[in-house]
Amino acid sequence: MPGREEKTGKLSRCFRYYREIIVIKVAVSGASGRMGQEVLKTVLNAEDTELCAAIDFYNEGQDVGTLLGTGPQGVQITSDLAEALATSGADVLVDFTRPQSVAANTITALQAGVRPVVGTTGMSREDFEQVVDLAQKKRLGCVIAPNFAIGALLMIKFAAEAAKYLPHVEIIEKHHDQKLDAPSGTAVKTAEAILEQRGEFKQGLDVEEEKIEGARGGKMPGGLRIHSVRLPGFVAHQEVIFGGVGQTLTIRHDSISRESFMSGVLLAVRAVMRLEGVVYGLENLLFE
Ligand SMILES: NC(=O)C1=CN([C@@H]2O[C@H](COP(=O)(O)OP(=O)(O)OC[C@H]3O[C@@H](n4cnc5c(N)ncnc54)[C@H](O)[C@@H]3O)[C@@H](O)[C@H]2O)C=CC1
Numbered sequence: 001m002p003g004r005e006e007k008t009g010k011l012s013r014c015f016r017y018y019r020e021i022i023v024i025k026v027a028v029s030g031a032s033g034r035m036g037q038e039v040l041k042t043v044l045n046a047e048d049t050e051l052c053a054a055i056d057f058y059n060e061g062q063d064v065g066t067l068l069g070t071g072p073q074g075v076q077i078t079s080d081l082a083e084a085l086a087t088s089g090a091d092v093l094v095d096f097t098r099p100q101s102v103a104a105n106t107i108t109a110l111q112a113g114v115r116p117v118v119g120t121t122g123m124s125r126e127d128f129e130q131v132v133d134l135a136q137k138k139r140l141g142c143v144i145a146p147n148f149a150i151g152a153l154l155m156i157k158f159a160a161e162a163a164k165y166l167p168h169v170e171i172i173e174k175h176h177d178q179k180l181d182a183p184s185g186t187a188v189k190t191a192e193a194i195l196e197q198r199g200e201f202k203q204g205l206d207v208e209e210e211k212i213e214g215a216r217g218g219k220m221p222g223g224l225r226i227h228s229v230r231l232p233g234f235v236a237h238q239e240v241i242f243g244g245v246g247q248t249l250t251i252r253h254d255s256i257s258r259e260s261f262m263s264g265v266l267l268a269v270r271a272v273m274r275l276e277g278v279v280y281g282l283e284n285l286l287f288e
């Protein structure tokens, strides 16, 4: 992995007249976390991104290179997001924190004129609407993507298509046991895409009695059920199961490592620079 000075030096030589446009300065919040560390590596390795700030409460004061075991990178972890954005010249903030932090971080970024790429799931509807209004008012791009893995986006797309013909469907999502929100953001996005296609259709007869509360999962509008499994050993997995007369169809996606999300994160970092307002879902930047 190149050191920061080495990389920017090389780019400065190659593109010295255009460097400000070509290199995107990226700040990462949640830098010490599972996703944050993967994003740090990705931003340090890409030719057109420069890591300018790393924000987390853990490992404060530590060089990100110590955290990653790569040797010094010249960026220290700080817990003060507003200060980091004000002093680092960040173009983009990539946020992988937690449901309780994501709205405040996104709003802080927009207030500072920095474009957010939000991977953190679990933002409330009210907070989402506030972010939409602020991004519009500031005329800044913002990408909010519950899943950055291409396979997951295809799963959602195929599920929406299948729902036109097989409207009875349930979702089972499985994640590691450290996950703070349930259902997953991906499951909610999948349900929304299915509901858009099947319109007024109402699923289920509601005749069953739950002998254990929650046994039938969480209920979305239209009676669409989501079941959340949390166990060590899982990363991120989902099955969308359709039922028809004498048949079932299962669409399944597995993220077996967090690298699966990184090409999508880079795509969003690049795209957000030319957007105005919020794009919810990476599929809107990938598919027609
Ligand atoms: N959109 C996508 O494709 C994906 C989204 N996620 C989501 O990303 C989020 C993070 O997941 P993980 O990395 O597994 O969690 P994690 O718990 O490993 O990391 C979260 C990090 O954020 C830090 N943090 C919390 N509040 C903060 C704040 N206000 N400012 C700065 N740092 C703060 C924590 O100290 C921790 O180090 C979750 O919401 C998860 O659902 C995870 C994987 C893929």
Ligand SMILES: O=C(O)C1=N[C@H](C(=O)O)C[C@H](O)C1
Residues within 6 Å of the ligand: 121, 146, 147, 175, 176, 179, 180, 183, 184, 185, 186, 187, 235, 236, 237
């Ligand atoms: O917490 C995770 O790990 C993941 N969160 C996202 C979600 O809630 O959908 C994306 C992916 O499933 C991994």
